[in-house]
Amino acid sequence: MGIQTLEQFISKQQAQFPNAKGEFTHLLQAISLAAKIVHREVNKAGLADILGKQGKQNVQGEEQQKLDVFADHHFIDALEKVGECCYLASEEHEDGLDLTKQSIYPVGKYMVYFDPLDGSSNIDANVSIGTIFSIYKRVTTDGPLTLEDFEQLGRQQVAAGYVIYGSSTMLVYTTGKGTNGFTLDPSIGEFCLSHPNLRIPSSGKTYSVNESNYNQFSTAIKQYLQYCKEQDKETSRPYSSRYIGSLVADFHRNMIQGGIFLYPDTLAYPDGKLRLMYECNPLAFIAEQAGGRATTGLMPILDIRPQELHQRTPLIIGSDKMVKMVEWFIHEYS
Ligand code: AHM
Numbered sequence: 567m568g569i570q571t572l573e574q575f576i577s578k579q580q581a582q583f584p585n586a587k588g589e590f591t592h593l594l595q596a597i598s599l600a601a602k603i604v605h606r607e608v609n610k611a612g613l614a615d616i617l618g619k620q621g622k623q624n625v626q627g628e629e630q631q632k633l634d635v636f637a638d639h640h641f642i643d644a645l646e647k648v649g650e651c652c653y654l655a656s657e658e659h660e661d662g663l664d665l666t667k668q669s670i671y672p673v674g675k676y677m678v679y680f681d682p683l684d685g686s687s688n689i690d691a692n693v694s695i696g697t698i699f700s701i702y703k704r705v706t707t708d709g710p711l712t713l714e715d716f717e718q719l720g721r722q723q724v725a726a727g728y729v730i731y732g733s734s735t736m737l738v739y740t741t742g743k744g745t746n747g748f749t750l751d752p753s754i755g756e757f758c759l760s761h762p763n764l765r766i767p768s769s770g771k772t773y774s775v776n777e778s779n780y781n782q783f784s785t786a787i788k789q790y791l792q793y794c795k796e797q798d799k800e801t802s803r804p805y806s807s808r809y810i811g812s813l814v815a816d817f818h819r820n821m822i823q824g825g826i827f828l829y830p831d832t833l834a835y836p837d838g839k840l841r842l843m844y845e846c847n848p849l850a851f852i853a854e855q856a857g858g859r860a861t862t863g864l865m866p867i868l869d870i871r872p873q874e875l876h877q878r879t880p881l882i883i884g885s886d887k888m889v890k891m892v893e894w895f896i897h898e899y900s
Pocket residue numbers: 657681683684685686687776811812813814839
């Protein structure tokens with residue numbers, strides 16, 4: 567069996583819907599294009615000192631950009647030009663871009679929320695970073711976007727995905743019918759299907775949390791972390807602790823090997839640190855589609871009614887059984 571590129575995979579999916587106009591296919595192509603451009607730039611990030619620092623001119627006389635600004639620019643550019651979107655919102659911007667009011671390109675029905683380069687504080691150390699995206703269809707049919715469009719639950723996402731720029735670059739996405747992973751083959755410049763129907767193991771051996779926040783955690787979370795360290799053959803405890811500090815990388819490891827990631831509320835971040843619209847919702851959708859689970863501790867992430875673009879939420883996500891165990895602790899100790 568030969569390789570199957572992302573484009574071939576999407577076309578095959580689309581062929582199952584004879585009335586589909588290919589709009590969604592265009593959208594994913596735009597995301598894949600931007601991801602390849604970011605991949606190229608991330609891979610030469612270590613050369614920044616040779617090529618010139620941010621804000622300074624490089625040897626070609628071009629101004630250097632910070633990588634997250636670069637990624638943001640290329641995702642917006644690709645998504646606006648493709649002409650299938652009506653709204654774009656990025657972690658990098660205070661306000662979303664309502665394209666129904668201001669685009670010189672055709673305007674479509676998709677709303678895209680994204681974090682162009684998550685974990686960008688890790689770039690200098692050559693640690694994996696990622697892009698996360700979340701796609702909705704507007705509910706209203708035309709005219710300006712309304713509250714009804716913005717208040718859609720995570721459960722109403724039509725697709726979500728992430729790109730991990732790691733030892734290889736991978737794009738993982740779901741359209742609500744399972745989760746598939748594609749690895750970039752740089753020699754041909756194509757994402758190729760490498761992880762069809764990705765399933766997150768129902769349990770794992772690692773927990774992932776910034777434990778320096780321990781004193782700020784609730785009793786329930788503290789008790790759970792003690793549980794992780796106890797000896798028990800049947801559940802493979804003590805679990806190993808793995809924390810990269812790059813959400814996409816920590817999440818992706820758990821997707822492949824099983825495990826749990828927690829960013830609960832802390833004194834410093836009473837609502838949690840991570841953002842609902844472009845970090846937690848898309849990963850929650852992918853996790854559920856791969857057989858995993860995502861919760862605030864009290865309710866599924868995908869059932870949170872969004873109130874503002876940059877709102878935060880506690881996040882507990884990963885293998886089904888492990889997330890359920892945290893929910894048990896929260897129920898027991900709250
Ligand atoms: P960022 O969007 O500013 O990059 O912050 C998000 C990152 C996540 O990738 C990661 O899971 C988390 O922040 C780590 O936070 P902390 O350093 O508090 O553990």
